[in-house]
Amino acid sequence: MNVKIYDQKGGLLALNNVSAPTLMNAIRDAGLDLTAQCGGCASCGTCHVYVDEAWRAKLKPADEFESAMLDVVELRQDSSRLSCQIELTKELDGLTVTLAPGAAFT
Ligand code: FES
Structure with missing residues (x-):
């Protein structure tokens, strides 16, 4: 399982052989700047x-809890998702995302 992540400064980090259960876990394991304050409960938005764009349709739709949280995150875009709600299945091998500015440690 491989994932590509652009950080808040535009730097690209390719993560190979990822075994984390969710994208949030993979990002944190890699030491990137992601607060993820609630630990994956879809209740913080950080x-x-x-x-x-190429990956958006391949993700499961956001459930009601993720959708409610996305309604209040800073700088929401059509492509916004909570990385803790993205399970890293083999169908998502190559998934590419960018960390939102508001997700950084403050
Ligand atoms: S870690 Fe809090 S919403 Fe994802």
């Missing part, structure tokens, strides 16, 4: 990412 794991906000923008999903690359």
Whole structure:
């Protein structure tokens, strides 16, 4: 499982052989600047990412809890998702996202 992540400054980090259960876990394991304050409960919004256009349709739709949280995150875009709600299945091999500015440590 491979994932590509652009950080808030535009730097690209390619993560290879990822075994984390969710994208949020993979990002944190890699030491990137992601607060993820609630630890994956879809209740903080600080794991906000923008999903690359080519991958958006391949993700499961956001459930009601993720959708409610996305309604209040900073700088929401059509491509916004909570990385803690993205399970890293093999169908998502190559997933590419960008960390949202508001997801950084403050
Ligand atoms: S870690 Fe809090 S919403 Fe994802």
